[in-house]
Amino acid sequence: MRILAKDLKNAAEKGEKDIELSGWVHRIREMGALSFIVLRDRSGLVQLVLDKKYEALTLESVITARGDAALNEKAPGGAELRVSAIECISRAAADLPFQVNADATRTGIEAILDQRALSLRNPAIRAIFKVQATIIEAFSDYLRKQDFTEIKTSKIVGGGTEGGTNLFEVEYFDRKVYLAQSPQCYKQMLVASGLERVFEVAPAYRAEKHDTPRHLNEYVSLDLEMGFIESEKTLIELEKGILAHIFEEVARKNSAELELWAKTGASVPAPDAVFTAPVISYEEALKIANKESEQKKGARIFDINPDAERYVCEWALRESGIDLVFVNEFPRRHRPFYTYPLDAVRTMSFDALFRGIEITSGGRRQHNYEAQLEALPRFGIKAEGMEDYLSIFKYGCPPHGGFAIGLERLTAKILGLANVKEASLFPRDRRRVTP
Amino acid sequence: MRILAKDLKNAAEKGEKDIELSGWVHRIREMGALSFIVLRDRSGLVQLVLDKKYEALTLESVITARGDAALNEKAPGGAELRVSAIECISRAAADLPFQVNADATRTGIEAILDQRALSLRNPAIRAIFKVQATIIEAFSDYLRKQDFTEIKTSKIVGGGTEGGTNLFEVEYFDRKVYLAQSPQCYKQMLVASGLERVFEVAPAYRAEKHDTPRHLNEYVSLDLEMGFIESEKTLIELEKGILAHIFEEVARKNSAELELWAKTGASVPAPDAVFTAPVISYEEALKIANKESEQKKGARIFDINPDAERYVCEWALRESGIDLVFVNEFPRRHRPFYTYPLDAVRTMSFDALFRGIEITSGGRRQHNYEAQLEALPRFGIKAEGMEDYLSIFKYGCPPHGGFAIGLERLTAKILGLANVKEASLFPRDRRRVTP
Numbered sequence: 001m002r003i004l005a006k007d008l009k010n011a012a013e014k015g016e017k018d019i020e021l022s023g024w025v026h027r028i029r030e031m032g033a034l035s036f037i038v039l040r041d042r043s044g045l046v047q048l049v050l051d052k053k054y055e056a057l058t059l060e061s062v063i064t065a066r067g068d069a070a071l072n073e074k075a076p077g078g079a080e081l082r083v084s085a086i087e088c089i090s091r092a093a094a095d096l097p098f099q100v101n102a103d104a105t106r107t108g109i110e111a112i113l114d115q116r117a118l119s120l121r122n123p124a125i126r127a128i129f130k131v132q133a134t135i136i137e138a139f140s141d142y143l144r145k146q147d148f149t150e151i152k153t154s155k156i157v158g159g160g161t162e163g164g165t166n167l168f169e170v171e172y173f174d175r176k177v178y179l180a181q182s183p184q185c186y187k188q189m190l191v192a193s194g195l196e197r198v199f200e201v202a203p204a205y206r207a208e209k210h211d212t213p214r215h216l217n218e219y220v221s222l223d224l225e226m227g228f229i230e231s232e233k234t235l236i237e238l239e240k241g242i243l244a245h246i247f248e249e250v251a252r253k254n255s256a257e258l259e260l261w262a263k264t265g266a267s268v269p270a271p272d273a274v275f276t277a278p279v280i281s282y283e284e285a286l287k288i289a290n291k292e293s294e295q296k297k298g299a300r301i302f303d304i305n306p307d308a309e310r311y312v313c314e315w316a317l318r319e320s321g322i323d324l325v326f327v328n329e330f331p332r333r334h335r336p337f338y339t340y341p342l343d344a345v346r347t348m349s350f351d352a353l354f355r356g357i358e359i360t361s362g363g364r365r366q367h368n369y370e371a372q373l374e375a376l377p378r379f380g381i382k383a384e385g386m387e388d389y390l391s392i393f394k395y396g397c398p399p400h401g402g403f404a405i406g407l408e409r410l411t412a413k414i415l416g417l418a419n420v421k422e423a424s425l426f427p428r429d430r431r432r433v434t435p
Numbered sequence: 436m437r438i439l440a441k442d443l444k445n446a447a448e449k450g451e452k453d454i455e456l457s458g459w460v461h462r463i464r465e466m467g468a469l470s471f472i473v474l475r476d477r478s479g480l481v482q483l484v485l486d487k488k489y490e491a492l493t494l495e496s497v498i499t500a501r502g503d504a505a506l507n508e509k510a511p512g513g514a515e516l517r518v519s520a521i522e523c524i525s526r527a528a529a530d531l532p533f534q535v536n537a538d539a540t541r542t543g544i545e546a547i548l549d550q551r552a553l554s555l556r557n558p559a560i561r562a563i564f565k566v567q568a569t570i571i572e573a574f575s576d577y578l579r580k581q582d583f584t585e586i587k588t589s590k591i592v593g594g595g596t597e598g599g600t601n602l603f604e605v606e607y608f609d610r611k612v613y614l615a616q617s618p619q620c621y622k623q624m625l626v627a628s629g630l631e632r633v634f635e636v637a638p639a640y641r642a643e644k645h646d647t648p649r650h651l652n653e654y655v656s657l658d659l660e661m662g663f664i665e666s667e668k669t670l671i672e673l674e675k676g677i678l679a680h681i682f683e684e685v686a687r688k689n690s691a692e693l694e695l696w697a698k699t700g701a702s703v704p705a706p707d708a709v710f711t712a713p714v715i716s717y718e719e720a721l722k723i724a725n726k727e728s729e730q731k732k733g734a735r736i737f738d739i740n741p742d743a744e745r746y747v748c749e750w751a752l753r754e755s756g757i758d759l760v761f762v763n764e765f766p767r768r769h770r771p772f773y774t775y776p777l778d779a780v781r782t783m784s785f786d787a788l789f790r791g792i793e794i795t796s797g798g799r800r801q802h803n804y805e806a807q808l809e810a811l812p813r814f815g816i817k818a819e820g821m822e823d824y825l826s827i828f829k830y831g832c833p834p835h836g837g838f839a840i841g842l843e844r845l846t847a848k849i850l851g852l853a854n855v856k857e858a859s860l861f862p863r864d865r866r867r868v869t870p
Contacts, residue, residue: 002663022663022833023629024629024831025831040629041629042582042629042631042632058831060830060831061831062831062832062833089834090802090803090828090831090832090833091831092829092830092831093804093829093830097826116624116823117624117627117628117823117826117827117830118830120624120628120629120630121627121628121629123629126629126630129584129586129630130584132587133584133585133586136585136587137575137579137585140572140575144572149477149564149565149568150568150571150572151564151568151860152567152571152636152638152655152842152860153860153861154653154859154860154861154863155590155638155653156603156640156863156868157868157869158868158869168591168605168606168607169605169606170604170605170606170614171603171604171605171606172868173642173644173865175868179605185870186860186861189551189552189555189870190555190860192552192556193552193555193556193561194458194459194475194476194556194561195477195555195561195564196476196477197477201587201636202638203587203589203590203637205591207607207608209608217591218590218591220587228457367525368525369528388551388552388869388870391532391552391553392552393525394528395495395527395528395531395552395553396459396493396495396496396497396525396526397497397525398457398497398524398525399524407587424589425586425587425588425589425621425625426588426589426621427589428589428591430608433591433593433607433610433612434592434823435620435624435823435824
């Protein structure tokens, strides 16, 4: 009966004999008559000791080894398997195009992404997606406990909710449709359906020609929307609760994964600290960013651009001990047409900035039919073709709002990854559509 | 402070005064000087009693009502609110194009889908998606407890895994790519990465020109893949465990939702019964189907077609008391190129049939590089362009397999819905891409 690498020490302590381990050959080292094999399985790494050289073995081959468990302080995990028999289940070709057992923090991103099938075998690289799975689970669980319903909406849409630019076109039988930029319209429809509180974890698409360490053309959006709120402040409090829960769960479940990225500063903020994160207005944020920018670059900043995001996070870390900050009251001209106004200039909207980057955008939405109709032309949008969307508000809709967290950005910032593409299993950018 | 409809009885029992309820006006009835309003919120329906006519009120308007809670056996939920003040938060236009409070089982599917923003307000229609959310949660939780890792793979791919037909084409900057038919290649890559056990809940696309009550062009696939299995039998046992858990959770959380579809026979099998579901070979299934078919139609059946699926389920219900059956050992010609052979003719594959329809297809996969290379031309597939996929097996891959459950089909069959489109929030078919 197979046991996992993580359970070998326990087996050794009990003096168990005739243990079976299965996994990938991560490393081979020969010392005189002995061979030491590091075996990798889904739970981690473990050392096998053989009293002879096993000729056929190549790195990355899948094997099953049988033997007795023994304690060994010097072995990873504190135990090793003294092998009596080994079976090669799947022999790896010797021309490995990627060094799986290398230091991931020293491997270039192009090699990592070009050789995805192999780079994902690297324990540190694989760890990124263990953390990501925890984030998805914690996000979903937290919201379910707050009475949110999980939804799955179509990613094939007739048009864009953000004004129709930056859409990928799909040949849909005899017509053109688009890949959804966000589930915005659907989330609002479902709040108004009486579900009131909904969330979705799903891909979102932006046909932007950028190629930066911040952007993906396909990303996973952690989306939510809720009814009966008065302002974006309710949403900010909700996001604090979500992030605190995510950080708590990552700390609890993924300490080994964080350890693998210690070099890049992988860590999660203390959950309690999240609630002390400052909430400042767009105007205040601009002032803070400009103060920093003038000192550092002697240049004025006119918008919350990537530099400003970094400066404001640095300020938050100094002021509140956490590099998380919520910026609200964005000017109307910077937000989509459906944003609820605070006054003639400002809106009930917010961004969350974490470790120097925007991870969330959200706000209260316009729920008044007449006000929405009136606002459309000011954003250059025609009411024709928007009937389905407008009918949400025409037939009774509560005040509501929502936001989305970018899964890859949050993952990258927790682990200290320099490029958001590293936090996508199969990232899509302008040049990359495989594997 | 707002309370929910479901908590009113409890408030009434405690004699609570000055309660606040918010929601949608579901029904209005006037009797002499009194008005009875049925209010709908995310938790259900509740009755408001007003001692005068409230002129401005229209169906579907969103209101907040204040008053005292009182027990009333005749009211839905056993309590009512004696209203002292009412506020209209969002007045619905009077020209409702869909009767929200009608009997959903008697409303045509075209009206339901054309008026999706309003039809989703119908309690029974909304209930479909409460059940669906439970299915997703139960599927995910069960697998997490079995050490599976949730993954999110790209839906934009360079080619098809099922041979390249029936793909939707996407204009991706200056090239053509496709919407993924399934995460097959990625699931296998991630098993081989050492994650060993992975699952994904995500959209899948089939550009098939059919328009049947069984098909969607975009559906939600509950996918999984696992390493170190010997045959499809391990997968069948896993699926039994998953389905039993889903049925248990739906029974526990969604009794009210099942009740709303009692007319169409909504129910879940007893979880224990799932483990008694028969496992029969393709040949046996054909024999059973032919016996039924000859009696009923006098016609021979040459494949497990929709008629055969129905007959085999009817047989399983008679034989084992559950209309769930697993059919394995499909002939090679009926399965994709990556299916693992049992012998020259048969494969280690299976379908799960539930209440007359296939809800799952899966099996063990070919993990041997040379065998896979050899098999490709027999399926008319060239190895060129498959390098990423083939590298999974070239560099060490354990025996593995997996399957996918169609979320909408399972939801429809639990609730007794005649058309799978009813179980998709925003179904896509050849003609429908909005809302």
